[in-house]
Amino acid sequence: MSPEDHPKTDFAAYVAKQALAESHPYALDDDARIAVVGGGPTGSFFSIFALKLAKMLDKKLNITIYDPKNFTKDGPAGCNKCAGIISELLVQTLAVEGINLPDSVVWKGINSYQLHTTKGSVSIATPSFENTIAAVYRGGGPKGIIGEHKESFDDFLMGQAIKEGAEHVPRKIQRIEYENGKPVLFSQGGEIEQADLVVGAVGVNSGKSGIFPDMGFGYEEPQTVKAAITEISFDEEIITEHFGNSVHLFLLPIKNLKFAAMIPKVTYLTLCILGHDLNADTVRDFLAYPVVKEVLPKSVGYKLNCRCLPKMNIRAPKVPFTDRVVMCGDAGSTRLFKDGLGAAYIMGKAAANTAVLHGVSKQDFQEHYYPVYKNIIVDNQFGNYLYFLADLYKNYGLLTRWMLQIVREEQSDPEDPKRLSSVLWNMFTGNERFKNIFATAVSLPVRFDLWKAFARTLVIRR
Amino acid sequence: MRESELGRHYADGEIIFKEGDKGDVMYVIQSGKVKISKNSSSGDIKMTTLQQGDIFGEMALFDKLPRSASATAEGDTRILSIDKKKLFSTIWKDPTVVLKVIETMSGTIRRLSRDFAELKKKKQSMLCGTMDLEETCSFILEEARENVVTAENGSIMLIEQEKDQLYITAAFGEQAQKKLELAVGEGVAGDVIETGKAELINDVLTDERYKIGSLEIGSLLCVPFKYQGKCFGVLNLSSRNGNRFTLDNLQLLNSFSRYAGIALKNVLCMSDLKHATDAVLSHASILDGFQPLG
Numbered sequence: 001m002s003p004e005d006h007p008k009t010d011f012a013a014y015v016a017k018q019a020l021a022e023s024h025p026y027a028l029d030d031d032a033r034i035a036v037v038g039g040g041p042t043g044s045f046f047s048i049f050a051l052k053l054a055k056m057l058d059k060k061l062n063i064t065i066y067d068p069k070n071f072t073k074d075g076p077a078g079c080n081k082c083a084g085i086i087s088e089l090l091v092q093t094l095a096v097e098g099i100n101l102p103d104s105v106v107w108k109g110i111n112s113y114q115l116h117t118t119k120g121s122v123s124i125a126t127p128s129f130e131n132t133i134a135a136v137y138r139g140g141g142p143k144g145i146i147g148e149h150k151e152s153f154d155d156f157l158m159g160q161a162i163k164e165g166a167e168h169v170p171r172k173i174q175r176i177e178y179e180n181g182k183p184v185l186f187s188q189g190g191e192i193e194q195a196d197l198v199v200g201a202v203g204v205n206s207g208k209s210g211i212f213p214d215m216g217f218g219y220e221e222p223q224t225v226k227a228a229i230t231e232i233s234f235d236e237e238i239i240t241e242h243f244g245n246s247v248h249l250f251l252l253p254i255k256n257l258k259f260a261a262m263i264p265k266v267t268y269l270t271l272c273i274l275g276h277d278l279n280a281d282t283v284r285d286f287l288a289y290p291v292v293k294e295v296l297p298k299s300v301g302y303k304l305n306c307r308c309l310p311k312m313n314i315r316a317p318k319v320p321f322t323d324r325v326v327m328c329g330d331a332g333s334t335r336l337f338k339d340g341l342g343a344a345y346i347m348g349k350a351a352a353n354t355a356v357l358h359g360v361s362k363q364d365f366q367e368h369y370y371p372v373y374k375n376i377i378v379d380n381q382f383g384n385y386l387y388f389l390a391d392l393y394k395n396y397g398l399l400t401r402w403m404l405q406i407v408r409e410e411q412s413d414p415e416d417p418k419r420l421s422s423v424l425w426n427m428f429t430g431n432e433r434f435k436n437i438f439a440t441a442v443s444l445p446v447r448f449d450l451w452k453a454f455a456r457t458l459v460i461r462r
Numbered sequence: 463m464r465e466s467e468l469g470r471h472y473a474d475g476e477i478i479f480k481e482g483d484k485g486d487v488m489y490v491i492q493s494g495k496v497k498i499s500k501n502s503s504s505g506d507i508k509m510t511t512l513q514q515g516d517i518f519g520e521m522a523l524f525d526k527l528p529r530s531a532s533a534t535a536e537g538d539t540r541i542l543s544i545d546k547k548k549l550f551s552t553i554w555k556d557p558t559v560v561l562k563v564i565e566t567m568s569g570t571i572r573r574l575s576r577d578f579a580e581l582k583k584k585k586q587s588m589l590c591g592t593m594d595l596e597e598t599c600s601f602i603l604e605e606a607r608e609n610v611v612t613a614e615n616g617s618i619m620l621i622e623q624e625k626d627q628l629y630i631t632a633a634f635g636e637q638a639q640k641k642l643e644l645a646v647g648e649g650v651a652g653d654v655i656e657t658g659k660a661e662l663i664n665d666v667l668t669d670e671r672y673k674i675g676s677l678e679i680g681s682l683l684c685v686p687f688k689y690q691g692k693c694f695g696v697l698n699l700s701s702r703n704g705n706r707f708t709l710d711n712l713q714l715l716n717s718f719s720r721y722a723g724i725a726l727k728n729v730l731c732m733s734d735l736k737h738a739t740d741a742v743l744s745h746a747s748i749l750d751g752f753q754p755l756g
Binding site: 049052053056089091092093095096097098100101103106107108109130131132134150266346349350353372431 | 466467468469470488490492514515517542543544545548549552555556558559560561562563
């Protein structure tokens with residue numbers, strides 16, 4: 001591109017861009033080509049924010065999203081194997097960014113959590129008393145759901161990326177090789193394109209992540225555990241009357257189970273069980289558990305539709321980038337056992353900001369992307385402590401009782417600061433970083449409340 | 463509220479926040495419209511109407527001052543609130559989150575700058591007495607439509623003294639295309655000039671006085687402009703639909719016309735004065751041209 005291509009008024013911008021390109025060979029030039037491998041939320045978020053930022057800087061980017069999946073299809077063909085909860089924080093942040101979730105994407109607006117334990121249940125409402133959490137389907141929904149006039153979340157996000165200027169190519173990338181210092185993408189038919197940057201947004205369940213370890217820059221697939229997700233179908237009236245606009249959360253002393261959630265979605269209830277060594281029998285055993293049977297509507301039949309055991313990232317890879325390649329979302333670092341979509345937004349945007357504002361060298365990603373990446377890893381350490389505390393509370397009946405007692409008192413008093421309620425709310429909704437939740441959980445007031453509950457139990461026993 | 467909707471519903475006319483309230487929440491419109499208005503000694507002044515996707519209430523978050531205006535739902539509206547603490551925590555981690563908010567604020571500043579420049583121009587014109595008759599009439603009509611009674615069509619008709627006829631000086635809507643002239647006593651406007659009484663007609667076609675033209679109207683408000691008890695013009699607001707206006711609308715428009723009439727008469731007097739001055743000056747220049755006989 002020459003100065004003649006620019007109007008006179010843009011000459012200064014042209015000179016500045018040329019100077020930046022000369023001083024930094026890894027800066028993205030005008031007309032730079034970016035290949036995003038994976039069209040899930042991470043890939044779409046990256047594309048949306050890279051294109052928005054580039055437009056603001058008067059720069060043109062060519063972004064192509066490669067994903068053979070059609071997210072409008074129902075059943076496994078369009079599914080991205082996820083519980084489909086968009087946290088209050090992400091709903092609000094996206095709205096501030098100008099991405100408002102339409103009704104056609106939201107299957108249920110959630111305004112409260114019902115916590116179920118062996119010692120009883122308690123309801124925790126959103127602080128704003130609004131429907132602030134969105135229950136969505138990542139694909140077209142369970143098999144046979146066509147006709148509900150709803151949109152897939154992943155398809156909606158990809159639509160936003162296309163609106164910003166990205167192109168979707170429904171092809172599967174087979175391998176990536178470097179040629180003259182730039183990555184070249186190959187599909188079954190041969191070479192597709194040489195890119196200035198490749199974004200690996202392949203998740204952990206697409207079976208495509210193998211192409212990145214093969215590139216030889218040190219990337220290894222993340223360590224994973226299996227979750228169990230099942231779609232239970234009911235009549236719409238049953239879902240509305242029985243489950244309302246609440247996510248039902250289970251903290252039960254079942255071996256290997258961290259927690260489970262039932263998320264209502266029009267005519268389905270998405271059951272998501274998280275833990276270690278889960279298998280095909282996990283769902284059956286869980287549904288037979290007395291506390292769970294109490295929650296499910298009695299004398300009403302239900303049908304288990306889709307079932308899957310998707311992998312969940314529990315340990316991020318150590319080398320998530322190199323020159324002109326960056327790994328994002330579940331294929332990189334994500335939040336432990338919750339808010340995968342929130343992490344997709346954070347990491348997709350961090351990669352986009354780095355690429356557009358700084359450059360695409362290993363050094364650029366080390367300086368500007370890695371701090372965000374590492375923040376999530378460090379935060380997950382606090383998450384491990386919190387899940388350990390949650391294990392104690394669910395496994396020891398006395399602790400379970402104290403916890404319920406405090407939360408009930410907090411919820412019944414409008415003036416109460418609701419410390420323990422907020423710990424539980426934030427822990428399972430993805431509203432807050434684990435570090436901050438941990439700080440509140442071990443704070444003096446919460447410990448004082450627990451001792452108060454302990455003393456009360458002693459008095460009652462005597 | 464439908465099961466799949468996010469945020470909170472507000473009914474038509476429901477107040478979201480009032481001017482002077484403490485503000486620690488920002489809002490994003492999910493569906494419907496929101497009116498932003500400011501209190502003044504002469505009542506509520508509508509600043510703007512916001513649409514789906516627009517952000518409002520952001521100023522109080524950043525300047526920590528009470529709300530600078532009121533926000534009211536226009537029709538059934540759904541709004542998502544954004545918590546200040548959470549937003550600030552997100553901004554701390556990723557400052558680019560506020561680019562859209564900055565864009566909104568820039569838009570507001572641009573709109574206000576434009577409005578301010580227009581107001582200043584109008585004020586200067588008024589102070590200098592240079593505003594011409596048509597400009598004043600257009601200004602009065604705009605004020606009537608924006609802040610008094612909403613209507614599809616409107617016009618101001620003034621009496622041309624020599625011909626004893628009413629003619630349109632300024633108009634909007636379909637009336638802007640018409641070149642209607644009426645004799646005093648003719649039509650509804652002519653009758654209002656004669657009687658000096660404001661009229662509300664909610665079924666215009668059944669009114670014998672109405673002169674049927676190409677403009678199809680169902681409801682009409684017609685109020686006189688008076689000076690020292692004498693009518694010199696009328697203000698018409700009309701709608702295609704019947705039963706569109708209320709007695710409250712009539713009273714409000716009549717009160718407005720009293721003050722607007724004074725402004726209009728001032729401009730007419732200024733115009734007469736200017737014509738008289740021009741005539742005197744032109745005579746003076748003719749006299750200057752004569753050479754003294756000597």
